[in-house]
Amino acid sequence: MTTQTAxxxxxxxxxxxxxxGLTAPTLRYYETEGLIEPHRLANGRRYYEEADINWVKFLLHLKGTGMSITELKQYVLWRAAGDDTIPERLDLLKKVKSDFLVQFNEVQHHLQILNDKINWYEEKEAGVTRDPESFRAYLDRFGHHE
Amino acid sequence: MTTQTAxxxxxxxxxxxxxxGLTAPTLRYYETEGLIEPHRLANGRRYYEEADINWVKFLLHLKGTGMSITELKQYVLWRAAGDDTIPERLDLLKKVKSDFLVQFNEVQHHLQILNDKINWYEEKEAGVTRDPESFRAYLDRFGHHE
DNA sequence: ATATTACTTAAAGTACACTTTGAGTCAACA
DNA sequence: TGTTGACTCAAAGTGTACTTTAAGTAATAT
Structure with a gap:
């Protein structure tokens, strides 16, 4: 009895x-890196199944949190090695999360500065070229030196 | 009468x-890209002043929101051209902000998936190798297909 | 005085993640 | 049946943002 979805x-x-949402060359590249392993038809051509979609999307989510191809490869290798490597995988993901959160906070600060600057320009634009402030003067006022 | 800070x-x-928080070569590189313009001593050596610190930090904030060196260069060129280019600068910063916010949302989703996965591993670890689930079965359960 | 360290330049090299090329095979349609 | 388009592979090329090298000059420390 074989289990098979419709x-x-x-x-x-x-x-x-x-x-x-990738290109064929990128998929082949990921394959050479050991991230995906598609099936082959009799004539040698690759084919992919429904489950591969979830796998690739999961990889892209991990990638999106800052994991490098090398880290993803390591993750895949550990996964292939079986349940004994769950602690290693968990450690890797936790490290990725930790690094991510650091970056996340930094990036929020960058956004705040960007917003400040946009507001400053908008105010200045509203003030229509009145009081043309020198850059140095601007720096003195702006000076949010961390 | 010359104005001078202490x-x-x-x-x-x-x-x-x-x-x-950069290296000397990186500063020279930024200089060739037109992002910084230090002063020179009589012997040809560069020197930087207090105000340059704020400027570089501001650049790094913009860079941290996703601006490329090329975009930063454009920004600097517009700034050098005077107040007439304020609209262009504002447009650029708004575009950077808009792109940033898109990325920010995506990245938050990636984090959510990463968190899900970490939780899944932690639950699995708590369950101590009981019910060793196949990868395919895992995918079926996991299947948060966007 | 000499050894070490920091600076100067231009140019070449590196890391990452793809992308493109080239040469050939295979499949689908008019 | 031809020709268009998709596939195969290996290898070379690309873009971004630096980093390193090499060859030389200058300043500082013992």
Whole structure:
């Protein structure tokens, strides 16, 4: 008795690329890096299944939190090695999260400065070239030196 | 009558680099890109002043919101051209902010997935190797397909 | 006085993550 | 049946943002 879902659809690399928002070359590149392992047709061509979509999307989420290709590769290797490596994987993800949160805070500060500057320009624009302030004077006023 | 603040300190490129958290080569690189313009001593060596610290830090804030060196260069060029270019600068900063906010939302979603995964591993670890789930089965359960 | 360290330049090298090229094979349609 | 488009591979190329090297000059410390 074989368990099989109704949608056992197969995608060519081109169709799959569109599905996950990557290009075919990028998928091949990820494959050489060991992140994906598509199936092959008798003629040697790759095909991808529904489950591969979730896997790639998950990879892209991890990538989006700042994991490098190298880290993703390590993660995949650990996963392939079985449940014994769960602590390692967990440590890696926690480290990624920790680094992410640091970055996240920094980036929020950067946004605040950007917003300040936008507001400053808007105020200045409203003031229509009255009181043309020198850059040095601006710096003195602006001076949020951390 | 010359206006002068008490702290008209001068920094060598090395000291200045430490002050702003960059390396001397990076400062020279930024200079070739037109982002900074230090003063020179009689012997040809660069020196930087207090105000340059604020300027570089501001640049780094903008950079931290996603602005490329090229965009920063454009910004600097517009600034040098005077108040007539304020609208252009404002547009650029608003575009940077808009792009930033899109990225910010995406990245928050990535974090959520990362958190889910960490929780999943922690639960699994608590369950001590009981019910060793296959990867496919995991994917089926995990399947937060956007 | 000499050794170390910091500076100067231009140019080449590096890391990351792809992207493009080239040469060839395979599949689908008029 | 031809020709268009998608696929195969390996290898070279690209863009961004630095980083390193090399060859030389200058300042500081012992």
């Amino acid at each position: 949608t056992e659809e197969q995608y060519t690399i081109g169709d799959f690329a569109k599905k996950v | 702290t008209e300190e001068q920094y060598t490129i090395g000291d200045f680099a430490k002050k702003v």
